[in-house]
Amino acid sequence: LKIRSAIKNAKAFIEIRKEFGTFNKYIWQFVDNKPIQNSWKNMKNMPAKTELADTISKDLKKRGFNFVGPTIIYAYMQAIGMVNDHTTDCFRYQEIKKLIQQNYLIKTNRAHKNLF
Numbered sequence: 001l002k003i004r005s006a007i008k009n010a011k012a013f014i015e016i017r018k019e020f021g022t023f024n025k026y027i028w029q030f031v032d033n034k035p036i037q038n039s040w041k042n043m044k045n046m047p048a049k050t051e052l053a054d055t056i057s058k059d060l061k062k063r064g065f066n067f068v069g070p071t072i073i074y075a076y077m078q079a080i081g082m083v084n085d086h087t088t089d090c091f092r093y094q095e096i097k098k099l100i101q102q103n104y105l106i107k108t109n110r111a112h113k114n115l116f
Contacts, residue, residue, distance in 0.1 A: 005066035012064035028082070030056055035100045036083040046085055049074045 013023060020026040030052060040046045049070035056077075060068040077083045084100060086093040 002067070009065050009067070012060070016063060027056070027080070031082055035081055036077075037097055037100055038083060038085050040085060040087050041089075042087055046087075047074070053077060 016023055016026045020029075036052075038046075053070040053074035057068050057070045057073045060073070074083075078085050081096075084093070084096045086096055
């Protein structure tokens with residue numbers, strides 16, 4: 001079952017790349033290319049899944065993927081930086097928050113330059 005799913009997922013991945021150019025473009029469209037900045041006080045407040053993860057999961061399943069439930073997708077979103085779930089007392093929280101803001105400003109400035 002898992003081997004068949006791996007093959008099926010690889011084929012679905014290729015189809016997404018054909019449609020969007022890259023899987024990166026596909027996945028980041030769900031957050032408008034800007035990571036979500038959460039402000040969790042502690043780990044017990046942090047969800048295992050979100051509505052957005054559920055939306056992405058459903059879209060991936062519609063496209064033929066298996067083993068992509070909302071909990072797995074949310075963990076993936078955390079792993080690739082789509083969401084900053086460091087708790088506010090973690091030393092990385094402010095570092096990541098600052099990077100998100102800086103990168104968004106850089107992208108915004110580039111976009112504005114491309115308009116003219």
